Amino acid sequence: MNSVTFLCHPFHRGGVTRWMVEAADEFANQGYSTSLVTVVPNGFISASGRPTMTDLLNEYKDIKVLTKSVDLTFELGIQSYRELVYYSLVVKNIPKGTPIILSDDASVWGAGKLLSKDYPIIGVLHSDDPAYYYLHNRYKTFLASVIAVSYRIKRNISDDNIKVIPCGIKMADFPIKVEESSFLKLIWVGRIEEKQKRVSDIARIGNELNNRGVKFKWSIVGHGDDTELLQMIDKFGLNKQFEFTGWLDKIEILKLMADSDILVLTSNYEGMPIVVMEGLNMGLGVVSSKVSGVEDITEHDEAHRIVRLYDIGDTESAVENIISLKVSLDSDKREEAKQIAAELYSIENCIKKYIDVFKHMKSFGNEEVSKFNTISLIINNIFSLIISKLRYLKYRVTS
Template sequence: MPIMQSKRLTVLIISTSYPLWPGSVSGIFVKHLATALDAIVDVSVITPAERGIQHNPTLRPRVHAFRYAPDALQVLAHAPGGIPAAVAGHPWQLSLLPGLMLSMLLTCIWHGRKTEILFANWSIPGVMAALAGKLLRKPTVVTLRGEDANRATKRGLHRYLLSACMQMCDAVVVVSQALQRRLTDEYPQHAEKLHMIPNGVGEAFLALPLPKMQTDSLRLIFVGSLIPRKSVSTLIRALALLPLHHTLTIVGEGPEEDALRDLCDSLGLADRVTFLGQKHPEELPGLLAESDVLVLPSLSEGRPNVILEALAAGRAVVASDIDGNRELIGQDERGLLFPPGDVHALTDRLQRLDSSTLRVELGLAGRSYIENCELSWGHAARRYEALFRSLKAG
């Protein structure tokens, strides 16, 4: 008797960040997961529209960009740092949030009628998806990536949204053990809803040749949004204390760029720091291949994908000693940690990496960690599919 194949699930992904044009890095890790999921389930995505952008709705996964304001005002969701950074830089944009949430809810209901699972990313989409799911009687999953919980330590809208997600969603996925512990302590009544599924990393990073022994310049790289919590100024000030042949490449854009350029000029670093701006995600493996050390000096993070990518690439990592970073690096096992915001401690860690032997050892340990833990997008997608099927069966 032939073995019956399981019918492919239909999954609607809801996210406030998702790349709508080639080269955009808005929610790029959501797209990586969506693409991996689309190989095993039928995926469609809803996300806010972006000013002046006409996306191609025929591409896979299918994307529906919903309007929430006149085109000139559709500026809330896709800038570096997402909605929190947009509101912090331009407080008037908070007035756009009710329209975005209402439009998201209506779009969830409309497209949710034809899907079996509603899968949201972050708190705002989580609440809107949960409301739609209750109305449609469809299971709802939300993934929290750290910043939701970090912002919710204060009272206010963020706290309310996180609590509503925990209460209303059928399952809550977290990407780190630290976040799982924090939410278990904060919401013990919902602990059974929590599932830890780490993000993955692309195969292109694992395919890079491992770094060779070098004894000359130290080529540092930072990748991320140029926003206050990334604390790029700490890295620039540390570079000023390092030998002149050490250089820094900054990949990303954001509201702090002008201030960071001014800081480089004031410290006499203009010829040692290169601002590349935003780069297409496919260019990142090549940029890491031309670097010796990834530095992530953030003051807060979830479980940063850029560290996963650097580890897969076999590059040494220096990062601030915060939960998400520490979980990936260990106690100086696959990189070096320093107290957040401590310029002199960061300088010390970078000076230790003048040793090419240590850089190579850390790089080898990082790649082995990625391989041994099966931290690929395909593996993450299969774990999500299993969770979706368990909810549908229940």
């Protein structure tokens, strides 16, 4: 039987980790023996109430979950120690020659380098983000294949080994709601932070809609530090127009989308936003800043009727697009949105493309990688333990 393994960091951090689980499940549906290798954090300082990957995997019975419990030595120790923990976990459980798909974590990519002598390693670039370009540039010689989720990412990398495959989603079968309403129903989904998601534009767009006399309700779904955003909304006197739901599971998000009109994306940069794929699948119109991935949708013949783009930060243009799209958004266009999602982003089709990559990727067996023995693991263990204890002491003193 064909097999594939996903190597992932311990916490569920959003779209990337959700994709890894759904992709692993789809590989299983297509006849692959599928494993996900991760660690189980014990007493981590950085947990912040986030679910672990093993929590996320509980409902997926066809994915073999291979784990090891780790303590603060893993969290606060050195990166090379974390790499060796991942390396040892894979070598112990996964047959040589199994393709391994990496999550978006430097320690995981470092482990991929160590494993590349005996396993074909696939690096996935999920975002048009310097952090991903850094990982690619540092580890590209150890990768059997590189996958970019958008054409912008591919254009930014000079690598003949790169393929473009959107991450893809499972198509949800929710009925489309088209109801006459006295107000516009907007939704934004993501991590509430400014650097990537540019959440301050949410308040600015809301204020401009209000100034133009548009009645709206806006659901903000996600977790993060929302202090400054809430202050801006309060300053504009828009508290009653916004609802902050906090973290929701996927089904709850889809239900909320089904009851909305337009998904708004305000980001400074993205890869291929899963939330946009899900929004289209739920029959929503999309108004988005011009970011990686969303640009690719506009190549579809019918996309201009469903997806509107504006220059990053141009909130007036965003508002104009929201207003014009709402006027034209009827049941036919909502059905078109669902069809575009199925055509471009069905996870079944995307995983078939991965399987084709497996057939043609370069062979593994990188001679630059030296073998690691028990002595090196012990040395790293001791060194990491010392570093982690010092960092934990500093944390206790300063917190």
